[in-house]
Amino acid sequence: MPQKSNIPIRKRAVVGVILRHNKFLTIRRSQLVVAPGKVCFPGGGIEHGESEPQALVREIQEELGVTATAGVRLFETVTAWGTSVAWWHAHLEQDAQLVLHAAEVAETHWLTPQVLLRDPDLLSSNRDFLVAWGQSTFAIPGIAVPPDWNEISG
Protein backbone atom coordinates (compact mmCIF):
# COMPACT_ATOMS: atom_id res chain seq x y z
CA MET A 1 0.00 0.00 0.00
CA PRO A 2 1.54 3.37 -0.97
CA GLN A 3 2.25 5.90 1.75
CA LYS A 4 0.25 9.09 1.28
CA SER A 5 2.39 12.13 0.54
CA ASN A 6 2.05 15.64 -0.87
CA ILE A 7 5.71 15.84 -1.80
CA PRO A 8 6.25 16.29 -5.57
CA ILE A 9 8.00 13.26 -7.05
CA ARG A 10 11.27 14.08 -8.81
CA LYS A 11 12.75 10.61 -9.18
CA ARG A 12 11.74 6.94 -8.96
CA ALA A 13 13.91 4.37 -7.28
CA VAL A 14 13.81 0.73 -6.29
CA VAL A 15 15.53 -0.97 -3.37
CA GLY A 16 16.16 -4.61 -2.50
CA VAL A 17 15.21 -6.05 0.88
CA ILE A 18 17.44 -9.12 1.10
CA LEU A 19 17.45 -11.39 4.14
CA ARG A 20 19.63 -14.18 5.41
CA HIS A 21 19.17 -15.80 8.82
CA ASN A 22 16.85 -12.97 9.93
CA LYS A 23 19.41 -10.31 9.00
CA PHE A 24 19.06 -7.60 6.36
CA LEU A 25 21.75 -7.06 3.75
CA THR A 26 22.77 -3.44 4.15
CA ILE A 27 25.22 -1.25 2.32
CA ARG A 28 27.21 1.72 3.52
CA ARG A 29 27.18 4.27 0.71
CA SER A 30 30.57 5.42 -0.53
CA GLN A 31 31.89 8.92 -0.02
CA LEU A 32 31.43 9.59 -3.75
CA VAL A 33 27.62 9.37 -3.98
CA VAL A 34 24.67 11.33 -2.65
CA ALA A 35 24.12 10.72 1.10
CA PRO A 36 27.76 9.61 1.58
CA GLY A 37 28.40 7.14 4.38
CA LYS A 38 24.72 6.51 4.99
CA VAL A 39 23.50 2.96 5.61
CA CYS A 40 20.66 1.62 3.45
CA PHE A 41 19.74 -1.29 1.18
CA PRO A 42 21.12 -1.93 -2.28
CA GLY A 43 19.18 -0.20 -5.04
CA GLY A 44 19.00 2.99 -7.06
CA GLY A 45 17.20 5.05 -9.63
CA ILE A 46 14.88 3.51 -12.24
CA GLU A 47 16.01 4.31 -15.77
CA HIS A 48 13.67 5.27 -18.59
CA GLY A 49 11.85 2.22 -19.96
CA GLU A 50 12.87 -0.09 -17.11
CA SER A 51 10.45 -2.02 -14.96
CA GLU A 52 11.03 -2.00 -11.21
CA PRO A 53 12.34 -5.61 -11.15
CA GLN A 54 14.68 -4.86 -14.06
CA ALA A 55 16.06 -1.81 -12.25
CA LEU A 56 16.40 -3.80 -9.05
CA VAL A 57 18.40 -6.57 -10.69
CA ARG A 58 20.58 -4.07 -12.60
CA GLU A 59 21.35 -1.94 -9.53
CA ILE A 60 22.24 -4.96 -7.39
CA GLN A 61 24.47 -6.28 -10.17
CA GLU A 62 26.20 -2.91 -10.49
CA GLU A 63 26.68 -2.36 -6.77
CA LEU A 64 27.36 -5.87 -5.50
CA GLY A 65 28.40 -7.89 -8.55
CA VAL A 66 25.74 -10.54 -8.06
CA THR A 67 22.55 -11.52 -9.86
CA ALA A 68 19.50 -11.06 -7.68
CA THR A 69 15.98 -12.34 -8.19
CA ALA A 70 13.06 -10.05 -7.50
CA GLY A 71 10.49 -11.41 -5.06
CA VAL A 72 7.36 -9.52 -4.06
CA ARG A 73 6.85 -5.78 -4.00
CA LEU A 74 6.58 -4.95 -0.30
CA PHE A 75 5.87 -1.25 0.02
CA GLU A 76 6.11 2.15 -1.58
CA THR A 77 7.14 5.45 0.00
CA VAL A 78 7.98 8.98 -1.03
CA THR A 79 11.08 10.34 0.65
CA ALA A 80 11.24 13.83 2.11
CA TRP A 81 13.53 14.67 -0.83
CA GLY A 82 10.96 13.67 -3.47
CA THR A 83 12.04 10.17 -4.47
CA SER A 84 9.33 7.60 -4.94
CA VAL A 85 10.83 4.38 -3.59
CA ALA A 86 9.51 0.89 -4.37
CA TRP A 87 10.70 -1.64 -1.77
CA TRP A 88 11.09 -5.15 -3.17
CA HIS A 89 11.87 -8.39 -1.45
CA ALA A 90 14.84 -9.85 -3.34
CA HIS A 91 16.93 -13.00 -3.22
CA LEU A 92 20.56 -13.97 -3.83
CA GLU A 93 21.99 -17.41 -4.40
CA GLN A 94 23.03 -18.87 -1.04
CA ASP A 95 26.72 -18.99 -2.02
CA ALA A 96 26.75 -15.63 -3.85
CA GLN A 97 30.06 -13.79 -3.36
CA LEU A 98 29.61 -10.04 -3.19
CA VAL A 99 32.07 -7.98 -5.24
CA LEU A 100 31.54 -4.39 -4.20
CA HIS A 101 31.66 -1.54 -6.67
CA ALA A 102 33.79 0.68 -4.45
CA ALA A 103 32.75 3.93 -6.10
CA GLU A 104 29.22 3.31 -4.86
CA VAL A 105 29.43 0.94 -1.89
CA ALA A 106 31.97 1.27 0.92
CA GLU A 107 30.96 -1.88 2.79
CA THR A 108 28.15 -4.35 3.33
CA HIS A 109 26.81 -5.93 6.50
CA TRP A 110 24.11 -8.40 7.49
CA LEU A 111 22.26 -6.69 10.33
CA THR A 112 19.35 -7.65 12.55
CA PRO A 113 16.38 -5.29 12.36
CA GLN A 114 17.09 -4.12 15.92
CA VAL A 115 20.72 -3.21 15.12
CA LEU A 116 19.73 -1.59 11.85
CA LEU A 117 17.04 0.55 13.45
CA ARG A 118 19.51 1.83 16.06
CA ASP A 119 22.21 2.67 13.50
CA PRO A 120 22.72 6.45 13.59
CA ASP A 121 23.79 6.37 9.94
CA LEU A 122 20.58 4.69 8.73
CA LEU A 123 18.91 6.64 5.91
CA SER A 124 15.77 8.25 7.35
CA SER A 125 13.52 6.72 4.70
CA ASN A 126 14.83 3.27 5.66
CA ARG A 127 14.00 3.98 9.26
CA ASP A 128 10.46 4.89 8.16
CA PHE A 129 10.32 1.63 6.19
CA LEU A 130 11.32 -0.42 9.25
CA VAL A 131 8.88 1.42 11.51
CA ALA A 132 6.04 0.79 9.03
CA TRP A 133 7.00 -2.90 8.93
CA GLY A 134 6.98 -3.01 12.75
CA GLN A 135 3.47 -1.56 12.69
CA SER A 136 2.42 -4.42 10.36
CA THR A 137 1.66 -2.03 7.49
CA PHE A 138 3.12 -4.81 5.34
CA ALA A 139 4.82 -8.14 5.96
CA ILE A 140 8.27 -9.30 4.84
CA PRO A 141 8.22 -13.01 3.93
CA GLY A 142 10.43 -15.12 6.15
CA ILE A 143 10.94 -12.72 9.04
CA ALA A 144 8.70 -11.77 11.94
CA VAL A 145 8.67 -8.41 13.69
CA PRO A 146 10.79 -8.86 16.85
CA PRO A 147 8.80 -8.99 20.10
CA ASP A 148 10.74 -6.04 21.58
CA TRP A 149 10.15 -3.87 18.49
CA ASN A 150 7.81 -1.32 20.11
CA GLU A 151 10.39 -0.56 22.81
CA ILE A 152 13.17 0.23 20.36
CA SER A 153 11.21 1.93 17.59
CA GLY A 154 9.23 4.31 19.79
Ligand SMILES: Nc1nc2c([nH]c(=O)n2[C@@H]2O[C@H](COP(=O)(O)OP(=O)(O)OP(=O)(O)O)[C@@H](O)[C@H]2O)c(=O)[nH]1
Ligand atom coordinates in the same frame (compact mmCIF):
# COMPACT_ATOMS: atom_id res chain seq x y z
N1 LIG B 1 20.09 2.72 -2.90
C1 LIG B 1 19.15 3.06 -2.03
N2 LIG B 1 18.46 4.22 -2.23
C2 LIG B 1 17.53 4.52 -1.31
C3 LIG B 1 17.26 3.70 -0.18
N3 LIG B 1 16.28 4.27 0.57
C4 LIG B 1 15.94 5.43 -0.08
O1 LIG B 1 15.10 6.25 0.29
N4 LIG B 1 16.70 5.57 -1.21
C5 LIG B 1 16.59 6.69 -2.15
O2 LIG B 1 16.43 6.18 -3.46
C6 LIG B 1 17.13 6.99 -4.39
C7 LIG B 1 18.16 6.14 -5.12
O3 LIG B 1 19.39 6.60 -4.80
P1 LIG B 1 20.80 6.19 -5.38
O4 LIG B 1 21.69 7.37 -5.17
O5 LIG B 1 21.22 4.92 -4.75
O6 LIG B 1 20.48 5.96 -6.93
P2 LIG B 1 21.43 5.94 -8.16
O7 LIG B 1 22.59 5.05 -7.88
O8 LIG B 1 20.57 5.62 -9.32
O9 LIG B 1 21.94 7.41 -8.22
P3 LIG B 1 22.01 8.36 -9.43
O10 LIG B 1 20.60 8.49 -9.95
O11 LIG B 1 22.55 9.63 -8.86
O12 LIG B 1 22.94 7.67 -10.38
C8 LIG B 1 17.74 8.14 -3.59
O13 LIG B 1 16.85 9.22 -3.54
C9 LIG B 1 17.87 7.50 -2.22
O14 LIG B 1 17.91 8.44 -1.18
C10 LIG B 1 17.97 2.50 -0.01
O15 LIG B 1 17.75 1.72 0.93
N5 LIG B 1 18.91 2.23 -0.95
